[in-house]
Amino acid sequence: MTTNTPRVRFAPSPTGQLHLGGARTALFNWLFAKHHHGKFLLRIEDTDRQRSKQEHVDQICESMLWLGLTWDEGIVYQSKRLDIYQKAIQSLLKTDNAYRCFCSKDDLSRQREEAQKRGDGYQYNQACRNISEDVIEQKLSSSTPFTLRLRVPEKVITFKDRIYGEINVNTSELDDFIIARTDGHPTYNLVVVVDDDDMGITHVIRGEDHISNTPKQILIYDALVLPTPEFAHLPMILGPDKRRLSKRHGATGVQEYRDMGYLSEALNNYLALLGWNPGTEEEIFSLPRLTDVFSVEQIQKKPAVYDEKKLQWVSGQHLFKLSGKELMTGVRSIFPDWQKNEEDTYIENVCELLKLRAKSLTELKNISTYFFKDPKSYEEKAVRKRWKNDSVNSLVKQLLDELTSLENWTESGAEISLRKVAEEEGVSAGKLIHPVRLALSGVSAGPSLFAMMKLLGKETCLRRIETALGKLPTL
RNA sequence: GGCCCGUUCGUCUAGUGGUUAGGACUCAGGGUUUUCAUCUCUGCAACAGGAGUUCGAUUCUCCUACGGGCUACCA
Structure with a gap:
């Protein structure tokens, strides 16, 4: 009678999309099954004819697949039994x-x-x-x-x-x-x-x-x-107001998290930490790693409060581990047409360069715009601070000339040119770096300027600097 | 109302009959960096309250308070 391999199930009722609480229940079941080399089954509790909808079944399955929580046998529908x-x-x-x-x-x-x-x-x-x-x-x-x-x-x-x-x-x-x-x-x-x-x-x-x-x-x-x-x-998952997690706390559906650009592995990781801990100080887990260390004994009794800030942190940690190629694929899983006309290698390099600065795929996409389009405007605050007056223009003009004649367009080549101009003009490198960053990206924050220059390419850099010279400091 | 469950920093949590009650996120400040981010350092911050047991309770027991769940011809 006693079976060695456990069989567990996740049994949602298809009256809505898969929400965070359901996802965690599914995850814990799945982890338990996989940890013990057992089976994880899915059962749809659709005996409430009025409220059950096929679209919800589809949505739930899709969400679970996205999370990587695959079920081992055919789906059991109660309405058929x-x-x-x-x-x-x-x-x-x-x-x-x-x-x-x-x-x-x-x-x-x-x-x-x-x-x-x-x-x-x-x-x-x-x-x-x-x-x-x-x-x-x-x-x-x-x-x-x-x-x-x-x-x-x-x-x-x-x-x-x-x-x-x-x-x-x-x-x-x-x-x-x-x-x-x-x-x-x-x-x-x-x-x-x-x-x-x-x-x-x-x-x-x-x-x-x-x-x-x-x-x-x-x-x-x-x-x-x-x-x-x-x-x-x-234990339940509670909203920040200590009440049961619901719509009024913002996003609660798994698909909404996917659409916001969170990685499924990050969401699993965060969800696992809600009411469970590994007994060590390890916090960032892949799904296989989670499967290894998961145990029911470490599950908490008290309800856990959902904290989006920590989710974001976990998400950033996972994002950073991905390659440029994986990130590009990730962004395109949400925005299929993202930069379809660009070279894949170029996009991958952009992702690689920016990944440390993004908490989500969406954010990554948002902060990458200037790698694909010349800036249309310049961050006002940064202009006031970094491009105060015409003296900047003459300085940048010097650099433009220097860069124009630069044959070997590399990261260090660009850096050497810039520092040389700065030295000749008797100013600190920063006096040049900041305005150039503004000219190239339109914003004040971003990755290493010289890495940016290398990636953008000579032609683009020269063009953008020239454009900026014509527009700044006048707004 | 009744029944069940729970209560360590703001949040996620570790922990023990004697600890400076530890870590993580957040927040604040410092360092690193051309900026931002990362990284790093420092700081803020908790045992719900009251009895009892005990030489000693955050830890064990009881009570109270607070929170959550259930109390359908829903699941």
Whole structure:
């Protein structure tokens, strides 16, 4: 009965896009499976016909693929397994673990409202728990709609959570909860149990919001005489206001992070750090490395607050590790037409030169514009500081002449020329470097000027310097 | 309201019955750099509160406070 290789699953309901919390749940499941050489399965919980949408299924799958969280077997759709749930339902009815409840929805919600008004906790009054066969026959023959409720026994349910430890719940806190609706469709707690058993799930790793569902599910496992899997509940991810992460905290969808230019590996890395730590001071992980060091024991109990600043830092760390070629490919994965007319080698060199200065692919793209187009304007503040008056023009003109005659256009060649002019004119190199940077890029910040010059090429540099001489210092 | 879970710098976290309570991000300042970024150094900053156990509690127990989750014919 005991299997050595764990089988875990991620079971989103397709009522929206994959968000950060879901992504982390998927990631932890995936890491657990891979770490133990087990299987990671995907199940779509689409029994809510109204809210489930195929586009969300597609979006979720796409997001998971982008994150690199691939699933090992075919996707299980609950909507296609209705007959299997029926069998479980019939069996529960036959064994008297479930009973028909003929109470109307309206009556029940009225009772609930009244209980709430009194400030009491509502529980189903078990009106139908022990009605006689005769009454049942009568209701059935008159086609009175009914739901099926689990006959919850009186006991204390104990289970061991891999993260929270032992949890005890007295069933007196539980309803005879509904396991099948009036239309015969099963409800969540029932399908989860049937599916998890059917899929051979050994470890249920899910959000902490399911912790209170667990005793209910254990009751169903027992009623169905099925072995219970192990449980591990993950703490929630909170927004900066300490409330559950949601739209009002800005981006929450995985795809939005991709579109903002974050690398999937960086997002995985950051998500892993939210509620988990390796037990060492290592912080930057590739997915394989994460798989190696991951362990459920290091997962935190308390909810973690999402911090975009740290995500950005992690992202920058990952970005820096990529080659120019990988970065170019990355930017084009978001902006397919990015610099399509340029030489790949040139773009790669640009990326290589700028990667230390970008936290995301989008930022990388944004700060690279002047490598592809002459600056249209010049940063005003920088002009005031670096190109105060016409004396700068004569200085730059000197350099322009020197550069024009420079035959060997290299980084050091450019540097030697510039320093030579500066020395001849009796000024510090900075007096020349800053204005030239402005002329070439239009901005005051950027990589080494001489590396820039080398990359831009002689022709472009001369042209831009000439243009600037004509436009500055007048704005 | 009831039940379950939690509480170390602003945030992510390490940690122990006796520690100067450590690291990372952020922020501030210094150094390096032609600028920015990187890098580096320094600084700011935490054991929720109260009892109890103990020679000694951040660490163990209880209570309170606060936070989160659940309390559907949603999942």
